[in-house]
Amino acid sequence: MHALFVDDETEFLELMQKRLARRGMDVAVAPNGQTALDMLDATLREGGEPFQIVVMDVRMPGMDGLETLRRMKEKMPKLPVILLTGHACMDVAVQGLDLGAYDYMLKPVAISELLVKMEEAVRATA
Amino acid sequence: MAVFDWLRRRLGSGRDQEPDAEQLAHEEALKERLRDRCRRFRRLLSANKSALEAMSDVEEHLLGQRPFGMAYVQAVSTRAVSAVFRMVRDLNGLSDNAYLSLQTAFDHICKDMQARLTTTVSTDGPLVLPLSAIDLKDVAQVGGKMASLGEVAAHVGLEVPDGFAVTASAYYRFMEYSGLRAELDRRIQATDMDSLDALFNLSSALQNAVLAAPLPPELESAIRQAVDSMLQRADGELLLALRSSAVGEDASGVSFAGQYHSELNVPIEEACHVWKEIVASKYSLTAMSYRYQHGIPDDEAPMCVGVLAMVPSAAGGVVYSQDPVAAARGKEQVLLNAVPGLARGVVDGAVTPDTFVFTHENPPRLLQVKTGSGKTPCLAQAQAIALAHVALALEEYHNEAQDVEWALNARTGRIVVLQSRPLRAADAAAEQEVEANAEQCAQEPEAPPATPELLVSGGVAVSPGLGTGQAFVARKEADMLSFPQGGILVVERALPRWAPLLPRAAGMVSETGGMAGHLASVAREYRLPAVFSMEGACAALDGVGDVTLDARRCTVYAGRHFRSADSQAETPNLMKDSPVYRRLEEVARLMVPLHLLDPESAQFTPEYCKTLHDITRFCHEKSVALMFAPDSVNQSLGKQLKAGSKLQYWIVDMGGGFCRRISGPVVDIAEISSAPMLALWDGMVAVPWAGPPATSAAGFMSVMLQSTMNPDLESTAPNVMATKNFFLISDTYMLLQARYGYHFCTVECLAGDSNHENFVSFQFKGGAADARRRCLRARMVADLLERHGFRADVKEDSLFAVAEDFPALEILQKTRLLGYLLIHTRQVDMIMLETERATALKNKLATDMNSFASRPMPGR
Numbered sequence: 002m003h004a005l006f007v008d009d010e011t012e013f014l015e016l017m018q019k020r021l022a023r024r025g026m027d028v029a030v031a032p033n034g035q036t037a038l039d040m041l042d043a044t045l046r047e048g049g050e051p052f053q054i055v056v057m058d059v060r061m062p063g064m065d066g067l068e069t070l071r072r073m074k075e076k077m078p079k080l081p082v083i084l085l086t087g088h089a090c091m092d093v094a095v096q097g098l099d100l101g102a103y104d105y106m107l108k109p110v111a112i113s114e115l116l117v118k119m120e121e122a123v124r125a126t127a
Numbered sequence: 128m129a130v131f132d133w134l135r136r137r138l139g140s141g142r143d144q145e146p147d148a149e150q151l152a153h154e155e156a157l158k159e160r161l162r163d164r165c166r167r168f169r170r171l172l173s174a175n176k177s178a179l180e181a182m183s184d185v186e187e188h189l190l191g192q193r194p195f196g197m198a199y200v201q202a203v204s205t206r207a208v209s210a211v212f213r214m215v216r217d218l219n220g221l222s223d224n225a226y227l228s229l230q231t232a233f234d235h236i237c238k239d240m241q242a243r244l245t246t247t248v249s250t251d252g253p254l255v256l257p258l259s260a261i262d263l264k265d266v267a268q269v270g271g272k273m274a275s276l277g278e279v280a281a282h283v284g285l286e287v288p289d290g291f292a293v294t295a296s297a298y299y300r301f302m303e304y305s306g307l308r309a310e311l312d313r314r315i316q317a318t319d320m321d322s323l324d325a326l327f328n329l330s331s332a333l334q335n336a337v338l339a340a341p342l343p344p345e346l347e348s349a350i351r352q353a354v355d356s357m358l359q360r361a362d363g364e365l366l367l368a369l370r371s372s373a374v375g376e377d378a379s380g381v382s383f384a385g386q387y388h389s390e391l392n393v394p395i396e397e398a399c400h401v402w403k404e405i406v407a408s409k410y411s412l413t414a415m416s417y418r419y420q421h422g423i424p425d426d427e428a429p430m431c432v433g434v435l436a437m438v439p440s441a442a443g444g445v446v447y448s449q450d451p452v453a454a455a456r457g458k459e460q461v462l463l464n465a466v467p468g469l470a471r472g473v474v475d476g477a478v479t480p481d482t483f484v485f486t487h488e489n490p491p492r493l494l495q496v497k498t499g500s501g502k503t504p505c506l507a508q509a510q511a512i513a514l515a516h517v518a519l520a521l522e523e524y525h526n527e528a529q530d531v532e533w534a535l536n537a538r539t540g541r542i543v544v545l546q547s548r549p550l551r552a553a554d555a556a557a558e559q560e561v562e563a564n565a566e567q568c569a570q571e572p573e574a575p576p577a578t579p580e581l582l583v584s585g586g587v588a589v590s591p592g593l594g595t596g597q598a599f600v601a602r603k604e605a606d607m608l609s610f611p612q613g614g615i616l617v618v619e620r621a622l623p624r625w626a627p628l629l630p631r632a633a634g635m636v637s638e639t640g641g642m643a644g645h646l647a648s649v650a651r652e653y654r655l656p657a658v659f660s661m662e663g664a665c666a667a668l669d670g671v672g673d674v675t676l677d678a679r680r681c682t683v684y685a686g687r688h689f690r691s692a693d694s695q696a697e698t699p700n701l702m703k704d705s706p707v708y709r710r711l712e713e714v715a716r717l718m719v720p721l722h723l724l725d726p727e728s729a730q731f732t733p734e735y736c737k738t739l740h741d742i743t744r745f746c747h748e749k750s751v752a753l754m755f756a757p758d759s760v761n762q763s764l765g766k767q768l769k770a771g772s773k774l775q776y777w778i779v780d781m782g783g784g785f786c787r788r789i790s791g792p793v794v795d796i797a798e799i800s801s802a803p804m805l806a807l808w809d810g811m812v813a814v815p816w817a818g819p820p821a822t823s824a825a826g827f828m829s830v831m832l833q834s835t836m837n838p839d840l841e842s843t844a845p846n847v848m849a850t851k852n853f854f855l856i857s858d859t860y861m862l863l864q865a866r867y868g869y870h871f872c873t874v875e876c877l878a879g880d881s882n883h884e885n886f887v888s889f890q891f892k893g894g895a896a897d898a899r900r901r902c903l904r905a906r907m908v909a910d911l912l913e914r915h916g917f918r919a920d921v922k923e924d925s926l927f928a929v930a931e932d933f934p935a936l937e938i939l940q941k942t943r944l945l946g947y948l949l950i951h952t953r954q955v956d957m958i959m960l961e962t963e964r965a966t967a968l969k970n971k972l973a974t975d976m977n978s979f980a981s982r983p984m985p986g987r
Contacts, residue, residue: 060313087317089201091241094209098216105209107202108317117881125170 002123003027003050007037007057007069008085013108017056020112033061034069041076052080053123056115059086059093067096074101081122085110157763164221164754165781165855171217171750172875176886176931178210178743183918185715194630194702197244197424198316200711204240207718211739214746221753226745229733233742236717243713246426250303252296254349257356258435261292268294270372270431275547283524285517285544288368289360290435291353293402295374297346298429301406305340311410311425320419323608323627326412333410338403347399350434354395357436366437367393369401370545371408375428375706387414387430391469392437406430412607416627417649422705438545441537442505443470444480445643446514447550448522448529449487459487460494461515464643467505470532470545473643477620479660480641483511491515499641510535513542521547530643579675580685582668586636586661587681589647594634594656594676595687598668601625615676615683617668621646621659629653634676636664636683658683724925751873755853755864765853766794776852776865778804783858803861803876803887804854806939809985810946814975819954859935861942865949872949876942878935885938886931889917889945898924903959907969908952911976915944939984944976951975 004021006028008014014030021028029052031037037057044051055073059066070082084097087108094105103122106115181203188195188203215229252268261269261277269277269292280287302308311333318329358365371387388408393401408414409430418428442465450462464480466472473480479499483506485491491512498504506514514533521529525547532546599614601607607628610616616632618625621640626649629635635650640659650657656678668674668683675688702708721740723731726748736742755761761779766789768776778784778794784801785794799805852865859879865872872891877884889912891905901924909919912928916937919928930941951972958964 087313089198089205089316091201091205091208091237091244094205095212095237098209098212104213105205107205109319117884120881121173121884125166125173 009061034064055082081126174210174213181207218746232736248299250300254297272372273433288435293432295429304343330412334407337407370433372431422707438534439537440534443534444473446518448518461485485515584682590650590657592656596633598674778854781857784856801856806942807946810943878938888929900956900959904956
């Protein structure tokens with residue numbers, strides 16, 4: 002599975018990249034929303050391997066997760082996006098789901114649980 | 128109509144004729160619609176599972192047996208809301224937006240939940256209040272400690288230090304100004320509060336964040352001005368005591384003993400910085416752990432701070448207006464603990480205090496003096512009696528026993544009250560228990576039965592009981608990380624910093640400290656056996672392995688000598704009735720109750736969905752109905768099962784459910800490759816059904832009566848019983864909706880590679896007999912399933928049972944059991960009131976189900 006993780010916590014990104022690579026996943030990372038959008042654009046423009054799923058934080062400096070999600074869905078409506086955040090807030094969760102997020106998950110999350118959800122999201126939107 | 132024409136042509140054409148290209152294209156289009164429908168349906172089921180998991184998690188937490196914080200309440204609410212939102216979205220996707228009003232019901236529930244989770248804080252109040260302007264009505268702005276001190280000065284006429292309070296508004300303004308509130312929330316939410324390691328890291332990060340945050344200029348100015356006013360009133364040099372006075376410290380059932388920081392002898396220039404240190408101490412390991420264990424939300428405990436003039440103290444301590452131990456003996460006495468210098472020595476448990484006991488009368492009469500660490504008492508008799516007077520005066524004013532912290536001013540010789548609060552009921556009860564145990568011990572001179580090796584003895588039982596575990600001597604804070612769960616904590620000094628270990632300990636021993644110390648109070652709250660002032664305990668217990676602490680006798684023995692049942696009093700339920708617990712209860716009322724029980728009822732509508740559970744129930748029911756609706760897709764793709772059975776089954780293959788492409792209208796059981804369906808079928812045919820049980824006259828009449836009253840049982844009416852029995856299958860999935868006899872049931876199973884996703888669930892409702900008999904059958908089936916790892920929920924004659932998170936093989940074995948029960952519980956509701964026959968039936972069913980364990984699973 003080719004996944005893109007978007008989070009401003011670089012330690013978290015590095016950890017995820019390592020742990021998911023051990024489980025056979027190809028994970029790219031972006032430290033903010035704009036970089037993530039640029040990376041998606043690049044795959045569309047240059048025909049690289051498309052991302053099958055995005056896992057993204059909500060609270061990020063600059064463009065927040067919800068705005069990034071909105072723009073992602075404009076470009077690629079079928080791309081499954083999971084919001085993964087340390088911020089448990091019902092309003093934000095509903096806004097994110099309303100914008101088309103597949104699910105809203107909370108940190109800390111067990112890697113196995115996250116994997117199951119990612120696989121489910123990819124299957125459900127395939 | 129074109130679809131039905133096509134269908135008629137297909138059915139008429141026979142199964143052996145090859146389909147033409149047009150037919151294939153049409154079939155493929157229908158399959159694509161089915162796949163899309165199935166995708167949505169699977170998503171809905173997955174969200175349904177998540178929502179129900181969140182709800183059962185809430186119910187488990189409401190048992191109150193383990194601590195949780197607001198972070199949990201927020202998280203579980205968000206999980207449930209997210210899942211239910213997804214269900215609503217997918218149901219509307221499945222139904223071409225037929226249930227848009229469900230979104231309105233969902234929005235209402237969410238809004239209500241959000242209102243219950245939001246704490247509104249005010250930053251508009253005064254930033255500082257002089258002590259002379261404070262009394263008990265200001266408790267929400269200045270905290271219990273300062274409000275009580277203001278009350279003592281204003282209305283009792285006792286001397287208190289000069290000073291002022293930095294208010295809750297000041298605290299909230301600081302938190303908002305620096306953006307700390309959101310940052311702290313985020314960090315707390317992301318931390319596993321049950322992990323001491325994680326708590327250590329969190330505590331350090333939060334305290335650093337508070338200390339690094341800037342003060343709003345108006346707050347800094349207000350504090351400086353108030354300190355300048357004190358300086359003008361002071362005779363000479365002014366040193367400050369900054370004392371925590373958090374809101375909620377005086378809440379029912381919590382002592383907050385020593386959990387927050389106070390700083391003495393503070394130069395006036397450092398007032399602002401020390402104020403921040405005290406606010407930071409709200410996030411000390413001790414305080415966070417205490418709040419977590421007692422269910423106190425961070426937002427509801429704003430840190431107010433008392434800024435008081437330092438009293439040059441000749442002696443200090445604590446006086447109880449009622450000694451609870453004496454009260455247990457039917458005597459009213461005043462108990463005074465005193466140490467030379469600052470009162471802190473008593474409350475911190477760092478030294479063993481002098482003890483004075485008085486009669487509870489006016490004037491009080493001295494009954495007993497016991498010196499602590501020094502050779503002579505630190506107070507003259509007259510001073511001690513004056514303190515007893517103070518305690519009695521405060522008790523009379525508040526009309527309840529008081530716990531009073533005091534200092535003896537070295538310059539004036541006058542008594543200064545530093546704090547007065549009600550003597551906690553929990554303390555009183557625990558101390559009565561100490562006394563009761565002491566009396567019991569006096570009658571049982573022979574301590575533990577096997578006369579084990581005595582390692583150390585002596586001291587004061589500050590919390591009664593027996594404890595066994597590995598002795599662990601803790602000397603520095605880092606030792607906390609290696610403290611063994613269930614160990615006996617041994618320390619040199621009874622300092623409050625050890626409090627986070629108490630929930631993990633089986634007992635505690637300290638070489639110093641007394642009954643009135645903070646740590647003693649916390650030990651009593653946790654009902655942890657504890658002995659203080661036990662000299663030589665550290666040396667005697669270091670490295671000795673397992674020990675038995677008998678707090679009743681103030682003794683420690685080598686080895687474990689009590690059964691666990693004897694060793695620990697019932698763990699107190701600290702969560703119940705706490706603020707966090709009450710918040711969870713409130714949101715649970717909007718999540719968990721199920722009102723929509725009967726899908727046939729006129730009230731089974733979005734408008735009657737009052738909880739998230741109602742919405743999940745509605746979505747699930749409607750989605751199943753949509754999936755099995757006799758519409759063009761199902762009519763075209765459905766195949767009739769050929770299995771030599773009288774029952775009519777229609778099967779829709781979502782993909783991989785058939786061994787090969789089936790072109791005709793009929794499929795043979797041998798052509799099925801869906802593992803869950805084969806497992807269920809194996810159970811259905813494993814034991815031949817003997818037919819309905821012979822019915823007594825009463826049972827028969829019950830069925831007849833129901834038949835006349837229930838429109839669903841009238842054979843000619845168009846009703847839900849006309850529904851076909853449908854299987855929706857894939858290689859690893861199966862959903863059956865069926866009617867057996869007079870009851871309806873749904874079996875759903877997913878048995879794939881991921882244990883986490885696997886489940887099998889079973890729902891049924893109804894029957895031929897009256898409600899009582901139907902309910903008894905539901906209960907019987909639930910009992911049988913619970914023996915095989917199902918979680919079952921019975922409401923009236925409805926049963927919902929589920930087994931989940933098992934490997935595929937186990938899920939299939941359980942599915943087979945359901946197949947057996949589907950067939951063999953038909954019409955047995957009629958005999959449920961005949962006790963002997965019902966018992967015999969249940970035993971036979973149980974025996975048959977057990978015998979399945981050795982049967983190999985079917986498969987292709």
